[in-house]
Amino acid sequence: MSAQILDGKQLAAALREEIRRDVEELRAKRGIVPGLAVLLVGDDPASQSYVRGKQKASTEVGIHSVVERLPADLSEQTLLERIDHYNEDPSIHGILVQLPLPPQIAEDRVITRISPGKDVDGFHPWNVGRLYSGGEGFVPCTPAGILEMIRRNRIEIAGAHAVVVGRSGIVGKPVAQLLLRENATVTICHSKTKDLGFYTKQADILVAAVGRPGLITADMIKPGAVVIDVGINRVDGRLVGDVDFEAVKERAGWITPVPGGVGPMTITMLLYNTLWSAKRMGNVQ
Ligand SMILES: NC(=O)C1=CN([C@@H]2O[C@H](COP(=O)(O)OP(=O)(O)OC[C@H]3O[C@@H](n4cnc5c(N)ncnc54)[C@H](OP(=O)(O)O)[C@@H]3O)[C@@H](O)[C@H]2O)C=CC1
Numbered sequence: 001m002s003a004q005i006l007d008g009k010q011l012a013a014a015l016r017e018e019i020r021r022d023v024e025e026l027r028a029k030r031g032i033v034p035g036l037a038v039l040l041v042g043d044d045p046a047s048q049s050y051v052r053g054k055q056k057a058s059t060e061v062g063i064h065s066v067v068e069r070l071p072a073d074l075s076e077q078t079l080l081e082r083i084d085h086y087n088e089d090p091s092i093h094g095i096l097v098q099l100p101l102p103p104q105i106a107e108d109r110v111i112t113r114i115s116p117g118k119d120v121d122g123f124h125p126w127n128v129g130r131l132y133s134g135g136e137g138f139v140p141c142t143p144a145g146i147l148e149m150i151r152r153n154r155i156e157i158a159g160a161h162a163v164v165v166g167r168s169g170i171v172g173k174p175v176a177q178l179l180l181r182e183n184a185t186v187t188i189c190h191s192k193t194k195d196l197g198f199y200t201k202q203a204d205i206l207v208a209a210v211g212r213p214g215l216i217t218a219d220m221i222k223p224g225a226v227v228i229d230v231g232i233n234r235v236d237g238r239l240v241g242d243v244d245f246e247a248v249k250e251r252a253g254w255i256t257p258v259p260g261g262v263g264p265m266t267i268t269m270l271l272y273n274t275l276w277s278a279k280r281m282g283n284v285q
Pocket residue numbers: 142165166167168169170171172189190191192193196209210211212215230231232233262263264266
């Protein structure tokens with residue numbers, strides 16, 4: 001038996017159509033066009049390519065997007081001033097600073113400078129805190145996209161044992177928190193975990209967010225499990241995840257492909273967060 005494919009590309013297309021209609025309605029009824037500012041520092045080719053993807057997707061749904069490309073050697077102060085500019089610009093409802101940043105710039109000071117009400121990545125400590133305390137705030141795009149993909153395919157989360165491999169602030173920790181909120185029993189693994197397979201073999205839902213091609217092999221999977229592959233790795237010019245897809249799909253119940261799985265959902269949730277921010281304009285800090 002081969003796993004069912006969790007088709008992120010197809011679901012993303014359907015959701016983007018819903019977002020496009022909502023954007024049009026917001027424009028027609030209230031005269032508001034959602035605006036997104038993306039700040040890209042340096043010329044890393046992968047970051048350039050993600051930013052192009054975000055810009056194209058925004059345009060397709062009618063979101064006005066501004067991409068500001070800044071030199072790799074700019075000072076932290078200059079970047080903070082650009083953030084202040086968009087914080088004060090009423091035509092901008094979402095601000096995203098593409099990560100990673102060059103070494104002379106402190107990521108936490110940059111993220112904290114973004115107005116929490118425009119923090120569509122959900123990385124500001126206020127939004128992080130709201131995710132953990134259960135309040136209303138921006139949910140990080142990749143974790144939100146993963147949950148949406150699970151829900152829309154009617155996969156049961158409550159009572160499932162979810163094992164998350166990776167504990168970054170942008171994927172691992174927030175996805176674990178969202179799964180916990182949906183009543184999964186959650187285990188988080190990381191680079192110091194001893195005997196990773198011991199944990200992954202118990203997973204009804206397995207999320208791999210590491211960045212190591214081939215880390216998750218078929219022998220590490222519980223038969224019938226839902227396998228979510230967040231990893232994006234370039235191997236011999238090809239894009240692959242963290243999961244040995246060909247072997248694991250023969251054992252799993254559901255699996256996300258790379259490309260075409262979590263990636264397109266991440267961008268879709270960015271559009272969703274920007275729309276939501278524009279709808280709430282004036283109602284939130
Ligand atoms: N599809 C999408 O939309 C997105 C994809 N990505 C991709 O997802 C992957 C993860 O991204 P991100 O979370 O930012 O990465 P980070 O590098 O920030 O975090 C990687 C995590 O993996 C853990 N880890 C490293 N090696 C192992 C190992 N051998 N066994 C178990 N855990 C390990 C690390 O542990 P420790 O904490 O101990 O160091 C860390 O917690 C990358 O490939 C990235 O490109 C990221 C964002 C969005």
